[in-house]
Amino acid sequence: MSDRPSPLADPHIAFDTTEGRRDIVVLGSTGSIGTQAIDLVLRHPDRFRVTALAASGSRIDLLAEQAHRLGVAQVAVAREEAVEELRTALKARWESSRPGGAGDGGGAAPLPEILAGPDAATQLAASPCHTVLNGITGSIGLAPTLAALEAGRTLALANKESLIVGGPLVKALAKPGQIIPVDSEHAALFQALAAGTRADVRKLVVTASGGPFRGRTRADLERVTREDALAHPTWAMGPVITVNSATLVNKGLEVIEAHLLYDIPFDRIEVVVHPQSYVHSMVEFTDGSTLAQATPPDMRGPIAIGIGWPERIPDAAPAFDWFTASTWEFFPLDDEAFPSVNLARHVGELGGTAPAVFNAANEECVEAFLAGRLPFNGIMDTVTAVVTEHGRPSGGTSLTVPDVLEAETWARARARELAAKATAEARA
Known part of the structure; x- marks a missing residue:
């Protein structure tokens, strides 16, 4: 076993030390991590350039504004029905920036290419760039994580769920130092381990x-x-x-x-x-x-570590x-x-599909709680019941993406069933 802190996230290894401005793909650009990352990029245009953005498609105006300010080549949305709205919003911003305003045909950069559908972010994760910042929320971030690693990109990872549900898959693909964690806690460990x-x-x-x-x-x-x-x-x-x-x-x-x-x-x-x-x-x-x-408390510090390591970004966050x-x-x-x-x-020690079951059941229970269908303590009671019922996990070190998807589908359905049963019993 190596005496390095980690085979994945290793502060002693600069996976790619290419000098000059870094090209970055931001996944989850309209969320909290994405918007703060873009703020950092705009404040340091000599260090970073965003080449592509991906988002769910729920905040089209913000996504179009980001694409315009950054001048990206590609924009992706998970919701295919949002494409026309996005195209209209992009055209409006590009038209307004032309020298003569709307209708002026000269001097404007071309509109970015639009990708759409559940695999759109995964396509962007494999596109040419230095770093992929995965700020997507939920286990849907697994496929983009794997795509970025397989393409050899440095991965600034804020999507913890992709590592949770697909740990063996991620570990099999990641080269030493290829993943830089963006969670504040893991960015902190990353920096302290450098000692x-x-x-x-x-x-x-x-x-x-x-x-x-x-x-x-x-x-x-x-x-x-x-x-x-x-x-x-x-x-x-x-x-x-x-x-x-x-x-x-x-x-x-x-x-x-x-x-x-x-x-x-x-x-x-x-x-x-x-x-x-x-x-x-x-x-x-x-x-x-x-x-x-x-x-x-400010996430711009961990984000700066994620996209800038091994260099530090001046004044990334307050001191x-x-x-x-x-x-x-x-x-x-x-x-x-x-x-x-x-x-x-417990589920981490079990490994295999157990963490995926834990995460998926929790997501369903949180949704039920937010909708008023499950009490607060019912979240963990239900998750515990689902994990217990799941029993011995499948996959182990030979875990596959279909294993993860099957386990998640079962866990979500069972969590919904148990939550509904708990609600019915409480009202009886």
Whole structure:
């Protein structure tokens, strides 16, 4: 076994050290990660150029504006029915930028090519570029992840689900140092691991804000509402990710991700609650020293690491004001109120399709909770039931994409059935 920190994400290896401006493909461009990445690119045009954008198609005006400002060659939408609306929006912006305004035929760059359908983002992930930033939410990000790796691109990975559900597939394709993590916690571990080799590492410590329900017991959580769960004290994120932060499922996923990225056993990966979200994660070394990576809560820092490594981007994110007094707190995790982390360890150790079942069942249960069809505690109760019923996973190290898709389909259907049953019983 290598003494490097990881066969996948390795801060000691610059996978591609091509000098000059980097061409980047942004997947999930209209989401939180994508918009912040584009902000960084626009502030550093000497370092980066975006060549293509992909989005779901739910925010067409924003996507067209991004394409226009960046002058991209290609734009992809997952929803085929959004193509005409996108084409109209792009034409309007290109017409308005011509020297004579609408109707002026000279001096304008050609409209970008439009790709559409469920495989459109995957096509862009394999297109010529230096780095693919995968900011797609959900396991639909797996295919673009695999495509980028197979094409030899550096992968700035914010889509944790693709690594969770397809870990063996991703590990089989990734070259050393080809993946640069963008999650704040894994970007923190990535940077701290640069201080030593894998043989020097005693444990990884992943920090959690504790979400909006830190300090509450399981009984306290029985009647929390959708609005309560979406009121995250630190981060502004989409509803699914915010609920995952409230249940701490996100930390469970991050434990699995850390194991896969850095090849550290599960019993040497810990979670600690840190309400201020200043320390994003820590690495404890065998000599007793601990290195913590700390910045004010702002995702532009991890994104800059993802698209710029091994170089650092000046003023990517705010720095601390060390002349203002502050207190940093750390607390143990309440496993009874938040059983998600231990359940994630369990499915991570099972491997195969178990993580895909866990993730898919959770996505269905979060949707049911947001729609008012499942109580908050019912999310993890139902996910646990689905994982238990799934039993021994299939695939193992020979996992295939069809294995993942079949497991996800079953898990989603079973989670919907159990959620509906729980709702019916509660109303009876």
